[in-house]
Amino acid sequence: MEHCDVVLHLTGVRKTFGPIVALRHMDLTVRAGRVHTILGENGAGKSTLMKILAGVQLPTEGDITLGGKDFRPRTPQEAAAAGLAIVFQELSLCNNLTVAENILATREPTRMGFISDRKLVAQARALVAELGLPLDVNARVADLSIAQRQLVEIAKGLSHDARVVIFDEPTSSLSDSEAEILFRIIDKLIAQGKAVIYISHRMEEIMRLSDDITVVRDGEYVATVEKDDTTIDALIAMMVGRRMDEIYPPRLDVVASPSDTPVLSVSGLTRKDAFEDVSFVLKAGEILGVFGLVGSGRSEVMNALFGMLPPDTGRIEIDGAEVRITSAAQAITQGIGFVTENRKEQGLVLSHGLRPNVTMAALDRFSGRGFMRSGPERAAAEGEVKRLGIRTGSIETVTGTLSGGNQQKVVLAKWLATRPRILILDEPTRGVDVGAKFEIYRIIRELASEGTAILMVSSELPEVLGLADRVMIMSEGRVATTAPRDTLTPERVMTFATGHVQ
Amino acid sequence: MTDTTTTETAGHSYLRAMIRQYAGIVLALLALCIIFSVTNDRFLSLANFTNIFQQVAVIAIAAFGMTWVILLGEIDLSIGSIIAVAGMVGAQVIGLGWGFVPALVLTLAAGAVLGLFNGTMTAKLMLPSFIVTVATMSIYRGLVSLPTGGAPAMNMDPTWIAIGANSFLGLPIIIWIVVVLFLVNHIALAHTTFGRKAYLTGGNREAALYSGINVDAMKIKIFMISGVMAAVSGILLSSRLYSAQTNAGMSYELDAIAAAVLGGTSLAGGVGTMVGTLIGALIIGVLNNGMNMLSVPYFYQLIVKGLVILIAVWLDVRSKQRQG
Ligand SMILES: Nc1ncnc2c1ncn2[C@@H]1O[C@H](COP(=O)(O)OP(=O)(O)OP(=O)(O)O)[C@@H](O)[C@H]1O
Ligand SMILES: [Mg+2]
Numbered sequence: 001m002e003h004c005d006v007v008l009h010l011t012g013v014r015k016t017f018g019p020i021v022a023l024r025h026m027d028l029t030v031r032a033g034r035v036h037t038i039l040g041e042n043g044a045g046k047s048t049l050m051k052i053l054a055g056v057q058l059p060t061e062g063d064i065t066l067g068g069k070d071f072r073p074r075t076p077q078e079a080a081a082a083g084l085a086i087v088f089q090e091l092s093l094c095n096n097l098t099v100a101e102n103i104l105a106t107r108e109p110t111r112m113g114f115i116s117d118r119k120l121v122a123q124a125r126a127l128v129a130e131l132g133l134p135l136d137v138n139a140r141v142a143d144l145s146i147a148q149r150q151l152v153e154i155a156k157g158l159s160h161d162a163r164v165v166i167f168d169e170p171t172s173s174l175s176d177s178e179a180e181i182l183f184r185i186i187d188k189l190i191a192q193g194k195a196v197i198y199i200s201h202r203m204e205e206i207m208r209l210s211d212d213i214t215v216v217r218d219g220e221y222v223a224t225v226e227k228d229d230t231t232i233d234a235l236i237a238m239m240v241g242r243r244m245d246e247i248y249p250p251r252l253d254v255v256a257s258p259s260d261t262p263v264l265s266v267s268g269l270t271r272k273d274a275f276e277d278v279s280f281v282l283k284a285g286e287i288l289g290v291f292g293l294v295g296s297g298r299s300e301v302m303n304a305l306f307g308m309l310p311p312d313t314g315r316i317e318i319d320g321a322e323v324r325i326t327s328a329a330q331a332i333t334q335g336i337g338f339v340t341e342n343r344k345e346q347g348l349v350l351s352h353g354l355r356p357n358v359t360m361a362a363l364d365r366f367s368g369r370g371f372m373r374s375g376p377e378r379a380a381a382e383g384e385v386k387r388l389g390i391r392t393g394s395i396e397t398v399t400g401t402l403s404g405g406n407q408q409k410v411v412l413a414k415w416l417a418t419r420p421r422i423l424i425l426d427e428p429t430r431g432v433d434v435g436a437k438f439e440i441y442r443i444i445r446e447l448a449s450e451g452t453a454i455l456m457v458s459s460e461l462p463e464v465l466g467l468a469d470r471v472m473i474m475s476e477g478r479v480a481t482t483a484p485r486d487t488l489t490p491e492r493v494m495t496f497a498t499g500h501v502q
Numbered sequence: 503m504t505d506t507t508t509t510e511t512a513g514h515s516y517l518r519a520m521i522r523q524y525a526g527i528v529l530a531l532l533a534l535c536i537i538f539s540v541t542n543d544r545f546l547s548l549a550n551f552t553n554i555f556q557q558v559a560v561i562a563i564a565a566f567g568m569t570w571v572i573l574l575g576e577i578d579l580s581i582g583s584i585i586a587v588a589g590m591v592g593a594q595v596i597g598l599g600w601g602f603v604p605a606l607v608l609t610l611a612a613g614a615v616l617g618l619f620n621g622t623m624t625a626k627l628m629l630p631s632f633i634v635t636v637a638t639m640s641i642y643r644g645l646v647s648l649p650t651g652g653a654p655a656m657n658m659d660p661t662w663i664a665i666g667a668n669s670f671l672g673l674p675i676i677i678w679i680v681v682v683l684f685l686v687n688h689i690a691l692a693h694t695t696f697g698r699k700a701y702l703t704g705g706n707r708e709a710a711l712y713s714g715i716n717v718d719a720m721k722i723k724i725f726m727i728s729g730v731m732a733a734v735s736g737i738l739l740s741s742r743l744y745s746a747q748t749n750a751g752m753s754y755e756l757d758a759i760a761a762a763v764l765g766g767t768s769l770a771g772g773v774g775t776m777v778g779t780l781i782g783a784l785i786i787g788v789l790n791n792g793m794n795m796l797s798v799p800y801f802y803q804l805i806v807k808g809l810v811i812l813i814a815v816w817l818d819v820r821s822k823q824r825q826g
């Protein structure tokens with residue numbers, strides 16, 4: 001191979017946060033013109049390593065060279081100047097600014113000291129067009145869906161020239177067709193001779209994209225293998241330290257006897273510019289998958305059911321009786337739980353510990369006569385940490401310091417603690433590793449078998465098809481079709497989702 | 503101290519957390535006390551400390567209310583004016599000859615109503631509380647003078663005066679009031695669902711909303727708490743001054759904010775404790791008292807107080823950066 005020149009080289013990198021060891025000992029050799037994937041469980045230290053490279057955090061120990069020269073960036077600006085670009089795992093956009101302003105933040109074109117709006121928009125538009133991203137650069141970020149924000153994040157990361165480009169879980173909230181755009185961008189970068197570091201928990205795309213794969217476990221380097229010399233099973237075994245045979249746990253029989261009246265029945269739900277004439281029914285113990293591309297209105301419908309985005313017309317019935325839900329509090333009283341897509345903004349109080357986050361939607365269950373009961377609260381938090389395998393120092397650890405996947409598990413824990421009758425899951429396994437995914441799937445199945453009615457939105461098609469009993473496919477704010485899972489193939493779902501079927 | 507190892511370690515880690523949290527400001531308080539006791543031999547006496555506590559009372563109580571507000575990520579600049587309104591309402595009701603208890607109740611109600619107005623404007627019209635309370639600071643200050651046309655009101659009830667002048671079980675009544683209100687606010691914040699909701703709303707409003715917390719109601723209630731606490735401060739102040747002055751409580755909002763922030767309450771919301779605020783108020787009280795005893799001119803006092811606040815906030819920010 002001609003492109004084998006080493007661009008980035010790390011040896012013995014260590015990073016501690018007080019008593020917490022995030023990276024024990026990390027080695028890595030990244031070559032130009034190749035995609036190098038870092039694979040590891042939630043909390044293994046992948047993002048920490050990338051933050052060190054990006055100049056966000058300083059390593060406690062270790063040597064790094066970039067292009068043969070010593071590399072120890074103290075600020076993101078230094079790292080960028082040295083030729084490193086990064087798309088962060090956690091969205092870091094300013095919601096009240098436009099897409100263009102975000103993409104070119106800190107690099108705004110100026111005229112006589114003033115930001116030139118016209119040039120800013122033109123530059124951002126050119127960049128977005130070159131990358132082939134379906135984005136309106138004048139839109140305000142606050143109005144975008146999570147997936148669209150992720151695309152903005154990608155454009156922002158790639159807004160300056162670099163030798164090494166890092167993508168930290170860029171696809172965790174993208175559906176396949178948007179991911180394809182990203183893959184094309186990566187192909188282009190590789191063709192230009194750049195090195196790409198890629199992090200993901202989606203095994204299929206890792207096998208498709210990668211040239212080299214480095215496995216990390218508990219902050220420690222395990223091995224680097226070439227893609228062609230390995231298999232998904234072998235990688236997972238290296239990553240979790242044991243074999244995993246199944247990705248989806250077996251379907252369980254519904255224990256609770258389902259009555260014939262559906263738990264939730266929605267008809268003609270409409271909200272201008274968001275969704276139109278959405279109807280479906282959901283029975284106890286059933287898992288209804290909801291699939292749709294970005295902009296299909298799937299998350300908006302979920303928000304409407306939860307009282308956060310009132311519909312203009314339409315009827316919602318719970319247990320056969322019509323209900324008006326105009327606030328989250330009412331939804332929760334009706335027994336609805338909602339694992340939101342955006343964990344940072346709608347899910348967690350990042351500055352607070354894990355315990356208050358787990359119990360925040362079910363305060364009534366953990367209090368008596370207005371006083372918090374710390375015993376049950378602590379027990380619940382500890383129980384969820386164990387059940388979901390949340391990797392944390394203690395139940396008092398500040399959630400903002402947890403790894404992305406572990407934060408996701410805390411959001412899930414929070415809604416499980418409300419013991420909902422109807423559970424809405426919007427991207428429940430976003431950023432969660434393979435092993436933990438299996439656990440979450442198992443819990444979802446278990447809840448269903450106990451009679452919980454489950455609505456699951458996911459942009460991961462295999463997840464929808466692997467878990468749901470029936471699938472509702474949305475396209476441009478409308479229900480394209482609702483069909484039992486065994487009548488659907490990935491191709492059929494995609495034709496409905498892209499609106500190619502009338 | 504306990505018989506099982508688990509509670510003992512829990513107790514230890516709790517103690518450690520307490521020490522880590524308050525070590526900085528307690529040290530600052532001690533340092534001030536040492537400086538003042540070296541430079542003035544009258545400083546370190548029981549009489550002087552009783553005096554300090556009495557002086558601190560008005561600020562501390564207003565600061566308890568302010569802590570709730572800041573915790574929510576809001577600010578209440580109108581409390582100085584509410585302090586004055588409270589004194590005036592009390593004096594007017596007493597002037598009508600209705601007696602002590604109705605005066606007390608109506609004064610507290612006035613605080614609640616003014617807080618309700620702040621909260622409603624902030625929550626329902628979605629105006630920033632900074633703007634709303636800058637405006638009401640001026641409005642309420644104007645209201646004070648309505649009954650007397652700008653003159654102080656001197657008609658005071660003997661019981662009203664006794665609050666500031668008398669003692670109960672050897673301690674001034676004012677100190678009893680501070681202690682009781684501290685405990686009430688501390689317990690409400692640290693141990694009730696209401697306090698928990700305040701922390702969560704301040705920490706992340708949107709997540710709180712999605713968790714079924716009525717964040718508008720929280721805002722309104724907390725501005726009402728702030729108003730009532732300011733009214734209590736106003737009662738104490740007018741009682742000690744034997745009158746309701748129209749310029750009473752002027753710029754007290756700054757001391758209350760300073761006390762809360764010195765005590766570790768984050769202006770970003772979601773972080774803070776009543777214990778911290780009490781210590782913060784004591785720092786300000788000791789600073790005022792010590793400098794007065796040294797006859798430091800008022801303008802130097804202002805400069806020193808400002809610098810102390812800056813240093814405290816800077817230390818706080820720095821320690822958080824190091825943790826993060
Ligand atoms: N600022 C911090 N303070 C304390 N601990 C931290 C901090 N940042 C990261 N950690 C800890 O370091 C460990 C590694 O976290 P990191 O985010 O690197 O994991 P990750 O491999 O990216 O996981 P994921 O797949 O979930 O994104 C975790 O245990 C995390 O809790
Ligand atoms: Mg990560």
